[in-house]
Amino acid sequence: MDQDYERRLLRQINVQNDNASPVKVTDAICHLTPTKSPMSSPSKHGDRFIPSRAGANWSINFHRINENEKSPSQNKKTKDATSDTGKASLDFWLPADGLAYSALLKNELLGAGIEKVQDPQTEDRRLQPSTPERRSLFNYSLSAKRLTPDEGNSVSPYSLSPVSSKSQKLLRSPRKPTRKISKIPFKVLDAPELQDDFYLNLVDWSSLNVLSVGLGTCVYLWSACTSQVTRLCDLSVEGDSVTSVGWSERGSLVAVGTHKGFVQIWDAAAGKKLFALEGHTARVGALAWNADQLSSGSRDRMILQRDIRTPPLQSERRLQGHRQEVCGLKWSTDHQLLASGGNDNKLLVWNHSSIAPVQQYTEHLAAVKAIAWSPHQHGLLASGGGTADRCIRFWNTLTGQPLQCIDTGSQVCNLAWSKHTNELVSTHGYSQNQILVWKYPSLTQIAKLTGHSYRVLYLAMSPDGEAIVTGAGDETLRFWNVFSKTRSTKVWCQCDVFKGRICVGSKPVHQNPIEAQLCVKDFTATSSHVRLTHPAQGKASVFSRGRRGT
Numbered sequence: 001m002d003q004d005y006e007r008r009l010l011r012q013i014n015v016q017n018d019n020a021s022p023v024k025v026t027d028a029i030c031h032l033t034p035t036k037s038p039m040s041s042p043s044k045h046g047d048r049f050i051p052s053r054a055g056a057n058w059s060i061n062f063h064r065i066n067e068n069e070k071s072p073s074q075n076k077k078t079k080d081a082t083s084d085t086g087k088a089s090l091d092f093w094l095p096a097d098g099l100a101y102s103a104l105l106k107n108e109l110l111g112a113g114i115e116k117v118q119d120p121q122t123e124d125r126r127l128q129p130s131t132p133e134r135r136s137l138f139n140y141s142l143s144a145k146r147l148t149p150d151e152g153n154s155v156s157p158y159s160l161s162p163v164s165s166k167s168q169k170l171l172r173s174p175r176k177p178t179r180k181i182s183k184i185p186f187k188v189l190d191a192p193e194l195q196d197d198f199y200l201n202l203v204d205w206s207s208l209n210v211l212s213v214g215l216g217t218c219v220y221l222w223s224a225c226t227s228q229v230t231r232l233c234d235l236s237v238e239g240d241s242v243t244s245v246g247w248s249e250r251g252s253l254v255a256v257g258t259h260k261g262f263v264q265i266w267d268a269a270a271g272k273k274l275f276a277l278e279g280h281t282a283r284v285g286a287l288a289w290n291a292d293q294l295s296s297g298s299r300d301r302m303i304l305q306r307d308i309r310t311p312p313l314q315s316e317r318r319l320q321g322h323r324q325e326v327c328g329l330k331w332s333t334d335h336q337l338l339a340s341g342g343n344d345n346k347l348l349v350w351n352h353s354s355i356a357p358v359q360q361y362t363e364h365l366a367a368v369k370a371i372a373w374s375p376h377q378h379g380l381l382a383s384g385g386g387t388a389d390r391c392i393r394f395w396n397t398l399t400g401q402p403l404q405c406i407d408t409g410s411q412v413c414n415l416a417w418s419k420h421t422n423e424l425v426s427t428h429g430y431s432q433n434q435i436l437v438w439k440y441p442s443l444t445q446i447a448k449l450t451g452h453s454y455r456v457l458y459l460a461m462s463p464d465g466e467a468i469v470t471g472a473g474d475e476t477l478r479f480w481n482v483f484s485k486t487r488s489t490k491v492w493c494q495c496d497v498f499k500g501r502i503c504v505g506s507k508p509v510h511q512n513p514i515e516a517q518l519c520v521k522d523f524t525a526t527s528s529h530v531r532l533t534h535p536a537q538g539k540a541s542v543f544s545r546g547r548r549g550t
Contacts, residue, residue: 100170107167115166116173181437181447185478186467189222191215196454196473198369198386198413198429199285199299199327199343201244203458203471208251210268211460211469213477214242219256221268224462232256232266233273246287246294251463253308255294257284263296265308279304279316288329288338295338297326303340303350321348321357330371332381337397339381341368347383349397359400365389372415374440376422384412387430392438406443408436413457418483419465425482427470429455435470437482451478 099117106112161168193216194202202214211222217236222229235241235258244257253274256264261280266273282299289295293315295305301322307315321340328341337358338350347368349359366386374380379398385391390410394403411429418424422440433456435449454473461468466485471477 103170104163104167107170108163113166115169117170179446179484181449182481183447183449185449185451185480187479189477189479191471191475191477194458194471194473194475194477196457198367198411198455198457199325201246201286201458202242203460203469203477204245204247204254205460205462205469206247206251206254206268207249207463209463210247210251211477212245212247212254212268213471214245214256217241219245219254219266221254230271232268232271233264243283243285244287246289248289249291255287255289255296257287257296257298259283261298261300263287263294263304265294275308277304277306279306282325285325285327286329286340288331290331290335290338295329295331297329297340297342299325301326301342303329303338305338317355319350319355319357321350321360322346327367328369328371328383330373332373332379332397333375334378337373339371339373339383339397341371341383343367345385345389347371347381347395349381359397361393361395361402363393363402363405364391366411370412370415370426372417372424374417374422374424375419376417382415382417382424384408384415384426387411392426394440404441404443406438410434411455413455414459416459416461416468419461421484423483425459425468427456427459429457433472435468435480435482447482449480449482452476 103112103114103117107114156165159165159168163171191213194213195216200214204212205224206212209224211224212232213220213222217240218234219232219242220229221232232254233256235256238260240258240260240262242256243259244255246255246257248254252268254266254268256266258264261278261282261284263277263280263284264273265275265277277294277296280296280298280300280302284296284298286297287294292309293305293307295303297303301320301324303319303321303326305315305317305319319338319340322342322344323346324343326340326342328339330339331337332339336351340348340350340357342348345362345364345366345368347361347364348357349361351358361383364383364385366389368383368385370382370384370392372382374382379396380403381395381397383393383395385393387410390412391405391407392412392415393405395401396403408426408428410432412426413429414427416425423446424438424440426436426438428434428436433450433452433454435456436445437447437449438444439446452470452472452474456470456472458471459468466481466483467479468482469477469479
């Protein structure tokens with residue numbers, strides 16, 4: 001300490017304590033003077049000590065000032081509560097541009113040195129010390145290393161940018177566009193007499209972009225390209241009603257299950273019934289195609305598998321395993337395994353050769369109607385339970401082991417995987433009547449769609465994999481844009497001229513210009529290449545059998 005400053009300080013203390021009790025001078029000096037002062041007064045006549053705060057990490061301390069006011073247990077509770085409500089931080093709700101602007105401000109004002117936009121939670125952890133300390137924002141600390149003002153943010157003297165080099169890298173870094181899922185259906189269609197029955201499957205979407213819907217005793221076809229509606233059949237003449245519909249993989253044939261136990265095969269283009277299959281003694285509520293083979297599940301607890309190219313009795317296979325009505329049927333993407341769900345709370349897996357199930361899962365506590373095979377992971381099967389279960393479960397059918405389970409809080413009516421991304425959509429009944437989009441395997445909820453006033457019992461996906469249609473007992477069909485476009489740019493050309501060649505996007509790649517022109521011409525003419533076109537938004541009447549759309 002400067003000798004003149006110390007002499008004047010002692011003189012002032014002596015004057016103040018002339019009539020007071022004696023105080024040790026050394027104690028007063030220790031109390032008023034900071035220990036290990038980083039710098040002394042440069043002037044001999046100065047009487048103020050201004051501490052250096054170069055070692056204080058202002059960005060970290062200010063970022064954690066609110067957390068330090070609470071105990072660790074309170075911080076943990078607060079963090080859990082905010083994570084449950086999905087409002088852990090404000091940055092989480094900012095769009096991509098907002099996150100970039102926030103990172104830019106942190107660079108320029110706090111010297112954070114962020115070079116690319118990251119996940120908000122990752123970015124928050126970046127600003128937090130690895131071992132949190134309970135300290136005040138304005139605590140004095142001495143840094144062992146003094147940083148120069150422009151260290152890490154130096155700007156070239158020839159640069160025309162007003163921001164630092166770190167911020168320039170931040171602005172140049174590629175940013176993933178934010179994904180927005182509209183919570184409003186882009187089209188709503190009126191569907192009178194659409195039954196509110198959990199065990200039926202009355203909606204299906206073909207590979208040729210035609211939607212089939214069973215309404216009462218009739219089956220209607222709606223073209224997503226032209227919005228044209230045709231009535232395929234009317235079973236009222238036979239005193240029967242429609243309980244299930246299912247398109248063949250090629251999209252030319254549609255199977256119709258009836259209340260009396262028949263399965264009718266119709267040619268959709270010609271509007272002609274090819275034949276009717278017998279064998280069931282009760283209503284047929286589930287249908288599943290596998291190339292030219294058709295599987296049907298009924299209330300008589302039986303699963304019949306038949307090849308439509310041969311006489312029914314020659315190719316018929318009877319699969320017995322369920323003790324109550326079969327309400328869900330799905331073939332795996334490799335066409336080797338058949339999954340069936342029943343009202344006996346069982347999920348069974350069958351193969352081509354055995355008449356007994358090769359795998360049996362009994363973890364569900366209610367009827368299993370929702371079944372979906374993953375197109376991205378071989379052998380991955382998802383299933384959903386009814387009102388008493390409310391869970392979506394995932395199974396590894398290669399090993400027979402359960403994988404994951406999530407409680408959705410409401411009856412699971414349908415499941416469908418995205419064709420392009422590792423996501424799936426689920427529709428629900430009692431009691432929330434909602435549509436949920438999930439990310440797998442994290443099982444985080446991406447979107448929640450509402451609009452139906454009754455249970456969302458029916459679900460089908462468009463052939464391009466971007467849109468879904470849902471049906472409910474409120475007699476409406478709602479179309480939603482849910483899944484993103486394909487990430488892969490390579491697809492196989494399906495044209496009749498050059499089938500099997502690789503295409504990029506929607507334009508086939510051929511070295512010969514003449515070949516390319518022919519392929520593009522055939523590409524636009526082939527119905528299997530037609531993309532789903534979204535008509536004008538609004539609600540329209542499609543199936544106007546004596547009822548007017550609103």
